[in-house]
Amino acid sequence: VGEFSLIDKYFAARGRARPDVVLGIGDDAALLRCPPGQLLVVSIDTLVSGVHFPANTAAADVGYKALAVNLSDLAAMGAEPAWATLALTLPGEDEAWIAAFCDGFFELAESTGVALIGGDTTRGPLTVTIQVHGWVPPQQALLRSGARPGDLVYVSGTIGDAGLGLAHAQGRCNLDPGVASDCVRRLARPQPRLELGHALRGVASAAIDVSDGLSADLGHILRRSGVGALLELDSLPWSAAFRANAACAEGLVVQQVDGVPAAAAFSLCAGDDYELCVAVNPRNQDLLQDIAQRTGCPLTCIGRIEAQAGLRVRLPGGEVVPFLPRGYVHF
Amino acid sequence: VGEFSLIDKYFAARGRARPDVVLGIGDDAALLRCPPGQLLVVSIDTLVSGVHFPANTAAADVGYKALAVNLSDLAAMGAEPAWATLALTLPGEDEAWIAAFCDGFFELAESTGVALIGGDTTRGPLTVTIQVHGWVPPQQALLRSGARPGDLVYVSGTIGDAGLGLAHAQGRCNLDPGVASDCVRRLARPQPRLELGHALRGVASAAIDVSDGLSADLGHILRRSGVGALLELDSLPWSAAFRANAACAEGLVVQQVDGVPAAAAFSLCAGDDYELCVAVNPRNQDLLQDIAQRTGCPLTCIGRIEAQAGLRVRLPGGEVVPFLPRGYVHF
Numbered sequence: 001v002g003e004f005s006l007i008d009k010y011f012a013a014r015g016r017a018r019p020d021v022v023l024g025i026g027d028d029a030a031l032l033r034c035p036p037g038q039l040l041v042v043s044i045d046t047l048v049s050g051v052h053f054p055a056n057t058a059a060a061d062v063g064y065k066a067l068a069v070n071l072s073d074l075a076a077m078g079a080e081p082a083w084a085t086l087a088l089t090l091p092g093e094d095e096a097w098i099a100a101f102c103d104g105f106f107e108l109a110e111s112t113g114v115a116l117i118g119g120d121t122t123r124g125p126l127t128v129t130i131q132v133h134g135w136v137p138p139q140q141a142l143l144r145s146g147a148r149p150g151d152l153v154y155v156s157g158t159i160g161d162a163g164l165g166l167a168h169a170q171g172r173c174n175l176d177p178g179v180a181s182d183c184v185r186r187l188a189r190p191q192p193r194l195e196l197g198h199a200l201r202g203v204a205s206a207a208i209d210v211s212d213g214l215s216a217d218l219g220h221i222l223r224r225s226g227v228g229a230l231l232e233l234d235s236l237p238w239s240a241a242f243r244a245n246a247a248c249a250e251g252l253v254v255q256q257v258d259g260v261p262a263a264a265a266f267s268l269c270a271g272d273d274y275e276l277c278v279a280v281n282p283r284n285q286d287l288l289q290d291i292a293q294r295t296g297c298p299l300t301c302i303g304r305i306e307a308q309a310g311l312r313v314r315l316p317g318g319e320v321v322p323f324l325p326r327g328y329v330h331f
Numbered sequence: 332v333g334e335f336s337l338i339d340k341y342f343a344a345r346g347r348a349r350p351d352v353v354l355g356i357g358d359d360a361a362l363l364r365c366p367p368g369q370l371l372v373v374s375i376d377t378l379v380s381g382v383h384f385p386a387n388t389a390a391a392d393v394g395y396k397a398l399a400v401n402l403s404d405l406a407a408m409g410a411e412p413a414w415a416t417l418a419l420t421l422p423g424e425d426e427a428w429i430a431a432f433c434d435g436f437f438e439l440a441e442s443t444g445v446a447l448i449g450g451d452t453t454r455g456p457l458t459v460t461i462q463v464h465g466w467v468p469p470q471q472a473l474l475r476s477g478a479r480p481g482d483l484v485y486v487s488g489t490i491g492d493a494g495l496g497l498a499h500a501q502g503r504c505n506l507d508p509g510v511a512s513d514c515v516r517r518l519a520r521p522q523p524r525l526e527l528g529h530a531l532r533g534v535a536s537a538a539i540d541v542s543d544g545l546s547a548d549l550g551h552i553l554r555r556s557g558v559g560a561l562l563e564l565d566s567l568p569w570s571a572a573f574r575a576n577a578a579c580a581e582g583l584v585v586q587q588v589d590g591v592p593a594a595a596a597f598s599l600c601a602g603d604d605y606e607l608c609v610a611v612n613p614r615n616q617d618l619l620q621d622i623a624q625r626t627g628c629p630l631t632c633i634g635r636i637e638a639q640a641g642l643r644v645r646l647p648g649g650e651v652v653p654f655l656p657r658g659y660v661h662f
Contacts, residue, residue, distance in 0.1 A: 022370055026555065027475050028407040028539060029374035031467070034365040039353055042448070043360035044416045044462060048455035076359040085375045087418070087460040117373070124379035125456040129418040131375060136362070144358050208359060224357065 006093070010102045011086070011116060018115040020082065030117040032083065038135040043073035049126035054169055059097045061188040063104030066128040068190045069211060071112060072274040075197035076209040078142040079134035081112055086119035087129040112194060142200060142207035147225035147279035151205050151305040154288065156193055156275040156297050158239040159214050160263075161186040163270020164249060173248040179241035190274035196299075197276060199291045204278040215268040215311060215323060218277050225279075228310045230320060231303035233264045242267065257323065259315045268313075268323065279305050337424070341433045342417070342447060349446040351413065361448040363414065369466040374404035380457035385500055390428045392519040394435030397459040399521045400542060402443060403605040406528035407540040409473040410465035412443055417450035418460040443525060473531060473538035478556035478610035482536050482636040485619065487524055487606040487628050489570040490545050491594075492517040494601020495579060504579040510572035521605035527630075528607060530622045535609040546599040546642060546654060549608050556610075559641045561651060562634035564595045573598065588654065590646045599644075599654065610636050 012025040023031035034040065047066050049055050057065075067084060074081050086105070090098070109116060114132070165183030167173045175183060193209070200207060206225055208217045222228055242249065242263075249270075250262035257265050280288055292299040306312075313323045343356040354362035365371065378397050380386050388396075398415060405412050417436070421429070440447060445463070496514035498504045506514060524540070531538060537556055539548045553559055573580065573594075580601075581593035588596050611619055616632075623630040637643075644654045 022469075023472070023474070028404040029372045029410065029465075031408075031472055032371040032373065034369075034371055036367060038365075040363040040365055040371070041360045042363065042416060042464075044418050044449060044460075045451050046418045046420055046453045046455075046458075046460065048420055048453050051453060051455050073359040077362075079360065085373060085462060087375050087377045089377055089379055089458060118375060120376050120460075122377045122379050122382060124382050124458060127377075127420060127455060127458050129375075129377065129451075129460040131416060131462050133373075134360075138353075141354070141362055143354070 006098065006121060010098050011119060014102060014106050018082065021115050021117055024115065024117045025119065032117065035135055037137070039138055039141065041074055041077050041079035041134045041136050041141065042131060043070055044129060044131040045070050045073065046127060046129040057188065059100035060104030062128060063101035064108050064189050066130050067105050067108045068192050069274065070130045070132040071192035071194060072190065072209040072211065074132055074134040075193045076142060076207050076276055077136060078140060078197045078201040078207070079136040080198060081114050081132055081134040081194060083117045083133040084109065084114050085117060085131045088119065089122045089124040089127040091124070091126055136201070140201040142197065142204050144206055144208055144221050144224040147206035147221050147227050147305045149227055149305055149307040151279040151281055152285065152301050153218065153229055153231065153277065153279055153303040153305060154299045154301050155210065155214060155237060155277045156196055156299055157273070158237045158242060159210065159273050159275060160242045160249060160267030160270050161239050162190065162272035163266060164242060164245055166272060167248070167252050173252060175245050175248055179244055182241045187272055190272065192274060193276045193297060195295045196291070196297045199295055200278060203284050203287050203291065204280050206279040208277050210273045210275045210277055211271055213269045213271045214277060219311060221277070221279060222309065222311060228306045228308045228312065229303055230306055230312045230314060232314050233261065234316060235300060235302045236264060236267055237298065237300040238267060259319065259321055260313060260323065261316065337429065337452060341429050342450065345433060345437050349413065352446050352448055355446065355448045356450065363448065366466055368468070370469055370472065372405055372408050372410035372465045372467050372472065373462060374401055375460060375462040376401050376404065377458060377460040388519065390431035391435030393459060394432035395439050395520050397461050398436055398439045399523050400605065401461045401463040402523035402525060403521065403540040403542065405463055405465040406524045407473060407538050407607055408467060409471060409528045409532040409538070410467040411529060412445050412463055412465040412525060414448045414464040415440065415445050416448060416462045419450065420453045420455040420458040422455070422457055467532070471532040473528065473535050475537055475539055475552045475555040478537035478552050478558050478636045480558055480636055480638040482610040482612055483616065483632050484549065484560055484562065484608065484610055484634040484636060485630045485632050486541065486545060486568060486608045487527055487630055488604070489568045489573060490541065490604050490606060491573045491580060491598030491601050492570050493521065493603035494597065495573060495576055497603060498579070498583050504583060506576050506579055510575055513572045518603055521603065523605060524607045524628060526626045527622070527628045530626055531609060534615050534618050534622065535611050537610040539608050541604045541606045541608055542602055544600040544602045545608060550642060552608070552610060553640065553642060559637045559639045559643065560634055561637055561643045561645060563645050564592065565647060566631060566633045567595060567598055568629065568631040569598060590650065590652055591644060591654065592647065
């Protein structure tokens with residue numbers, strides 16, 4: 001089958017219709033109606049086989065994750081998602097692979113109300129680029145640049161699970177079989193925190209999603225905001241699966257950081273969790289607990305924004321030391 | 332240098348500021364202001380090294396062309412361009428290559444008023460995905476689906492030059508040295524027909540840009556419109572360079588089509604010209620001549636839309652035969 005019958009069969013016929021899509025797949029470009037008074041929010045991300053996911057990743061997981069990591073960027077802006085475009089480069093015409101990819105992609109697209117409005121399929125090494133489009137009212141977007149000294153630092157859910165899942169999938173550690181699939185699923189099917197991001201409009205002073213690792217991503221907030229932070233290592237939110245495999249995490253840390261427990265260092269540097277890390281003025285603490293309850297998404301206070309630049313951590317013994325993201329290579 | 336300093340140095344600092352860009356490169360997503368009452372027009376296209384351009388193509392030409400082929404899609408919709416995102420996958424951190432890529436990209440971005448608003452740089456086989464965003468008033472977009480029997484078929488500029496340029500660059504033919512560089516430049520630096528597309532709003536009944544070859548792209552108009560067409564081979568607009576190298580073109584046709592002169596077959600199937608092919612109601616013929624004059628872009632009538640499905644060509648002897656795009660592989 002040629003490019004056009006592939007597109008018709010697997011892409012154009014699927015996914016939800018939205019009344020704001022005037023013209024979708026099938027012409028030189030898509031035509032879209034914009035809601036008045038909102039800002040358009042766009043983000044584009046590429047996943048390369050063998051770089052951003054192991055080459056043997058199931059096609060459905062590739063489709064799901066490629067959309068999820070992009071929607072996670074919209075979540076981190078507090079935006080409501082609307083549309084996606086998909087540029088898919090494939091080494092061959094493996095219809096079963098494409099069908100499975102679409103199953104994963106559209107599962108998430110449908111549950112988040114996202115319409116696929118256009119794309120391009122090309123021949124070459126397996127690469128998936130997705131651009132997502134969403135909406136946020138002016139002045140309500142969550143930026144990286146709004147953190148202020150005195151703000152509290154929160155992270156949603158738990159961190160480190162996807163990092164363990166990746167190491168397990170790569171054969172670099174052996175997780176307890178009872179929890180391995182939880183971690184691998186966390187890696188394969190990240191859940192973009194869209195509802196949480198939306199709820200944090202007007203509440204968080206800064207936000208980012210945790211894709212490269214909590215310390216690296218918080219570092220972007222610190223640089224853009226011109227501030228620093230102190231994190232409490234005792235407060236890092238770990239899942240039961242992570243706690244049960246802390247020894248695995250310790251074994252994966254390439255470079256020891258003086259005094260920092262290895263499992264804590266791992267969970268600060270491991271990527272792919274797609275949680276939100278936010279800075280919040282202390283006066284909004286109560287609001288935050290309401291939001292956690294309403295969205296069913298735990299929020300843990302892990303530290304505080306400080307005027308002094310750089311990232312520091314308080315060791316279990318009470319000592320405060322600088323912490324630079326290090327010793328962990330994504331894939 | 333890491334990903335972020337690369338982005339800061341080569342991408343974030345360059346290109347025009349637009350008042351509609353509330354937040355550009357550097358956060359989780361870009362924030363954009365939409366003009367009221369217009370439709371958003373988006374198109375995404377990928378160029379893969381070794382597939383869509385020879386692997387030894389100059390970096391500046393890759394940057395220019397990757398944006399040009401996307402803007403050409405906006406031109407084919409009659410849209411006014413505004414913003415671009417860039418997902419760039421690179422095998423290594425070759426700063427000289429990136430700097431040259433940016434030179435080409437921003438040369439065209441600046442001359443067309445396009446702001447780079449976001450992107451992603453990843454490690455992997457050289458692949459360039461660009462999404463462009465533009466605007467068109469409702470009901471004025473040029474679609475593939477609007478051609479009606481009796482409409483005249485026009486093509487802008489000349490066709491076949493880029494195809495000759497590609498064959499020359501690949502060593503598959505030897506063009507006259509006096510004109511070879513014209514053809515190669517046509518291949519490397521296509522000129523998106525933005526002004527022409529804009530002028531054709533409300534005038535053309537259907538439009539497409541010629542990327543895969545005139546017969547293939549006109550074929551999309553015919554299928555989407557549920558019509559056919561008859562082209563006059565005598566009317567195909569050839570450049571002086573093409574005419575001087577018609578023998579080369581003839582030698583490049585893999586499969587002869589009975590009765591169709593080989594040079595004509597070549598120019599109907601060769602891609603990469605990025606001209607516009609449009610269907611126009613005969614009552615708009617005079618308007619079209621005004622537009623050609625105003626935009627400095629020649630428009631040649633090459634045939635007529637017919638009710639009978641399929642593409643036909645009139646041979647120089649007067650006989651009409653069916654014509655299927657064939658015998659030419661893009662790269």
